[in-house]
Amino acid sequence: MNKLAADMYRGIIKDNPTFVLFLGLCPTLALTNNLTNAVGMGLSVVVVLAITNALISMVRKIVPADIRIPVYITIIASVVTVMGMLMEAYMPALFESMGIYFPLIVVNCIILGRAESFAAENGVVDSFFDGVSSGLGFLLGLSVLGFSRELIGTGAVDMLKFRILDANHAPTIFVESSGAFLMFGLIAWMMNTIKLNKEKKEKEIATAAKAAAKAAAEAKKAEEEKLSIASAQPESTQPEGDLRG
Amino acid sequence: MDSVISILTIAFSAFLIQNIVLTQFLGLCSFFGVGNKEDSALGMGLAVTFVITLSAVATYALYIFVLVPFKLEFLSTISFILVISGLVQFVEMVIKKYSPGLYQSLGVYLPLITTNCAVLGVALLNIDKSNSELSLGMNFLIMIVFSFFTSSGYAFVIYVFALIREQIAKAPIHAGLKGVPIALITAFVMAMAFNGFVGMF
Numbered sequence: 001m002n003k004l005a006a007d008m009y010r011g012i013i014k015d016n017p018t019f020v021l022f023l024g025l026c027p028t029l030a031l032t033n034n035l036t037n038a039v040g041m042g043l044s045v046v047v048v049l050a051i052t053n054a055l056i057s058m059v060r061k062i063v064p065a066d067i068r069i070p071v072y073i074t075i076i077a078s079v080v081t082v083m084g085m086l087m088e089a090y091m092p093a094l095f096e097s098m099g100i101y102f103p104l105i106v107v108n109c110i111i112l113g114r115a116e117s118f119a120a121e122n123g124v125v126d127s128f129f130d131g132v133s134s135g136l137g138f139l140l141g142l143s144v145l146g147f148s149r150e151l152i153g154t155g156a157v158d159m160l161k162f163r164i165l166d167a168n169h170a171p172t173i174f175v176e177s178s179g180a181f182l183m184f185g186l187i188a189w190m191m192n193t194i195k196l197n198k199e200k201k202e203k204e205i206a207t208a209a210k211a212a213a214k215a216a217a218e219a220k221k222a223e224e225e226k227l228s229i230a231s232a233q234p235e236s237t238q239p240e241g242d243l244r245g
Numbered sequence: 246m247d248s249v250i251s252i253l254t255i256a257f258s259a260f261l262i263q264n265i266v267l268t269q270f271l272g273l274c275s276f277f278g279v280g281n282k283e284d285s286a287l288g289m290g291l292a293v294t295f296v297i298t299l300s301a302v303a304t305y306a307l308y309i310f311v312l313v314p315f316k317l318e319f320l321s322t323i324s325f326i327l328v329i330s331g332l333v334q335f336v337e338m339v340i341k342k343y344s345p346g347l348y349q350s351l352g353v354y355l356p357l358i359t360t361n362c363a364v365l366g367v368a369l370l371n372i373d374k375s376n377s378e379l380s381l382g383m384n385f386l387i388m389i390v391f392s393f394f395t396s397s398g399y400a401f402v403i404y405v406f407a408l409i410r411e412q413i414a415k416a417p418i419h420a421g422l423k424g425v426p427i428a429l430i431t432a433f434v435m436a437m438a439f440n441g442f443v444g445m446f
Contacts, residue, residue, distance in 0.1 A: 022425050025273035026362045070330055073359075077323035085319065100369045103322040107362045109274050177268045178436030185429030193421030 004129060011133025018141025019191045023109045027101050028142060029180040035159045038146025040094045041101065042139030046132060048083055049111055052076050053131030056119040072115045077106045110138060149174045149183050248383070252390055259394040262443055265363055266402045267436040272363030276403055277428055279354070281414070286407030290400025292354040294393070296336065297367050300329045301392035304368040309381070325368045330359045363399055367392050406435065 017023045024045075031037040055075050063071050084102055087095040095102060105111065114134050119127040150157050153174030155165030173179040265271050272293070279289045304325045312318050337355045341348045358364060371388050379387070409431055418427060 022277065023274070025277065026270050026366075029273065030270035069359075070327070073326055073330060074323065077326050081319065081322055084322070100366060100373070103369055104271075104362045104366055106322060106326055107360045107365050109360060112360060176440075177270070178433055178440055180270070181429050181433035181436055185426050185433060188429060189419075189422050189426040192424070192426055193419070196421055 007126075007129055008133045008136070011130065011135075012137040012140060015134075016137045016141055017110045017134055018138060018145070019188060022188075023113060024138060026104060027108065028145065029177075029184060030101055031098060032142055032145040032149055032180060032183075033153070033175045034150040035143065035146040035157055036094070037097055038142040039139070039159070040091075041098060042135070042142040044083060044087070044098075044102065045105060045108065045110070045138050046135030048076070048079055048105055049114060049135040049138075050128050050131035052079050052111055053114055053119040053127040054124050055079070056115045057122060057124045057127035060120050068120065069112075069116075072112060073106070076111055076115070080106050110134060145180075145184060145187065148187070149179065152183075153179060252387065255387060256390050256394040257445075259391050260398040260401070261439060262445070263395075264398045264402060264439050265367070265395050266399055267432065267439045269366070271366040272361050272399055275357060275361050275363075276399075276406065276432075277425060279357075280403045280406045281410050281428075283404070283407050283411060285354075286403045287400075288350050289354045289357075290403045292351045293358060293361060293363060294396040294400045296329075296333060296355075296358050297364050297396035297399075298389070298393045299336070300332050300364055301367055301371055301388060303328050303332055305371050305375075305385070305388050308372055309375075321369070321372060322365075325365060326359075329364050329368070333359045363396070367395055370395075402435065406431065409435075 015021060018028055027041050027045075031041045052072075052075055056072055059071070059075075080103060084095070087102070114131060118130045122130070147157060151164065153170055153172055153176075155167050155170035156163035174183055259265075263269060266273065266276050275289055275293070280286045307324060307328060308318075308321060312321060312324065317324075333355055337348075337352065340351065340355075371392065374391065375384050375388070406428075410428060413427055413431065422430075
């Protein structure tokens with residue numbers, strides 16, 4: 001259970017596909033003009049990634065190393081095609097709004113990346129949960145971007161049904177295509193700064209600990225010297241005493 | 246005359262107005278990954294232009310002559326990606342055999358192109374764009390012009406982007422902005438500039 005929690009933490013926070021690894025940028029920028037699209041895309045990737053990871057893990061021992069990439073791509077494309085048909089049947093509006101970005105999940109670097117770096121070397125259950133955690137990390141990244149773009153750009157979030165600003169006063173640049181780069185850049189800047197500050201703080205703590213250890217060692221050394229001086233004292237004072245005497 | 250103008254409009258709009266990177270968000274992984282040095286950006290841009298134009302012809306022919314007659318349109322994604330990866334492999338082998346010099350400069354980028362979403366994206370956009378009212382030959386011509394100018398738009402933007410980033414690398418900026426964040430902001434400014442072309446036609 002602890003291992004699962006650690007895997008989840010790694011996939012969602014530490015190696016977040018969107019803000020740390022910068023993978024799968026096409027849908028990240030194209031489908032985050034509102035939260036509904038972002039969540040739809042994120043959930044599709046969670047499902048596709050979990051299924052493809054499990055399937056690839058199943059066939060990992062029978063696929064020759066030379067042709068593994070075409071085999072993986074075929075598996076991924078099949079899963080995406082089936083998912084696309086299901087979506088078209090049951091969620092036509094969402095499928096329509098995703099347009100060509102849905103079939104493009106096939107070439108999303110996260111999917112092939114996880115297949116190559118995790119599913120090709122691990123068991124089926126582990127690969128499945130790895131897919132879920134990386135997918136959730138992607139979903140988190142997309143939701144953060146979609147939420148902030150929709151909120152700032154239109155003044156409201158349709159999916160959560162609240163409004164902070166009149167639509168006429170909202171800076172629409174954030175829901176336009178160029179605003180995607182700006183919002184993502186600003187969030188990435190923030191994340192990067194937080195990461196750097198954390199590292200700096202850890203470094204400071206480490207150097208402070210080192211300095212404290214050094215000081216303690218020096219104090220100990222001084223103490224020992226003092227002791228040795230003190231113990232040497234009688235001998236060194238002896239001649240003086242003798243002289244005085 | 247009308248058809249010439251419409252072809253020119255398609256070319257101009259594919260190259261600048263509907264720029265594949267800045268307004269369609271395709272090919273972004275390689276755009277941010279490779280677009281930090283002038284040489285590699287140029288190499289990648291040329292390789293992508295070549296592969297997109299070639300694979301657009303191959304996938305469109307496959308769609309019109311095989312998938313549509315046999316009612317297999319639902320297989321388009323899976324067959325396109327296989328055609329593209331096979332084609333990229335083939336191009337790599339041909340270039341390696343007949344032009345070692347070109348292979349030296351383009352070879353490293355070719356395997357990366359299979360998973361470049363711009364290639365599959367243009368193949369899928371071509372299907373969406375095909376107009377049943379026009380003749381097959383006209384559709385084919387429009388498709389080739391669209392694919393070539395879309396991919397040239399990619400090459401142009403990634404080259405300009407690399408030139409800007411080489412200068413930014415020397416600028417004193419906040420530590421948190423270094424790397425991808427400043428690249429994203431640069432892309433934002435470029436996208437705003439390209440928005441200026443909207444409405445020219």
